[in-house]
Amino acid sequence: MTILKATHLTKKFGKFTALDGVNMEVNEGEVYGFIGPNGAGKSTTIRILLGMLKATQGEAKIFGKDVWSDAVDIHKRIAYVPGDVNLWPTLSGGEVIDLFMKMNGSTNYRKREELIERFNFDPTKKSRTYSKGNRQKVALIAAFASDADLFILDEPTSGLDPLMEHIFQECVLEAKRAGKSVLLSSHILSEVEKLCDRVGIIRQGKMIETGTLDELRHLTxxxxxxxxxxxxxxxxxxxxxxxxxxxxxxxxxxxxxxxxxxxxxxxxxxxxxxxxxxxPKLEDLFMRHYQGAEHSKSRVEGSL
Structure with a gap:
């Protein structure tokens, strides 16, 4: 069953084309890796999926509903973790987690306590005192404590140490075993390789490869x-x-x-x-695409 489907998504800012015909499909119980360097179009795609930006052309649906016109209904069933979490500075971490959970309609406080312990997080401190890694923990705990059907994770382990990255990976696999779907945007290729069933590679606003890891490895x-x-x-x-x-x-x-x-x-x-x-590793495929693009670019520039 398809949970998320984007078809020919295009987004222009003036004369600049940030997305150029992006196609993506995430199925039920699947972890989909969305990879590419900074500026490739990952975050723009995710903002459209969240209903924060309106596509110039194309369409995207989550749970069969339009991401722009039905955003309120869609958000009741998704959990989102950005790569840079901003919190209310005077609230404690625990208060922010509770607020996020109420917004998602979640009441699973046993899961909340379990995740606080697993992420070795102190929920009593004011948010303004937290490091970047601890701010990420607030969003991750709130997300995985929710009963979301789709997790949209945009560089979610930014600022986490290796032990906490491992805990995060366990949480993603637990969500998958529970039949949940995950869209994981990342530039950490080892993380994608461990977690993802299928991968989409985006470069300069275009999807250049999509498939399972086994399907893509023939190119490595x-x-x-x-x-x-x-x-x-x-x-x-x-x-x-x-x-x-x-x-x-x-x-x-x-x-x-x-x-x-x-x-x-x-x-x-x-x-x-x-x-x-x-x-062969996913990184080999990734680097082949980008090194090939840079080589072609330098050849063109050199001939001008």
Missing amino acids: RTNLTIETKEPIPSLKERKGIHNIEKNDSALTFQVDTEEMDAVIRYISEFGILKLESAP
């Missing part, structure tokens, strides 16, 4: 380290091989996944003594 390169009985001639000329480095008697290089079979067959002719393989 696997790292190989090999030793052979005999030297391998013309390795750098073989299709699909990149970034060859020699380290003592071993060779390290990257192989396009679709060429892996042909490469292994070729190097086996020279007597394999050692073969180590590191599986």
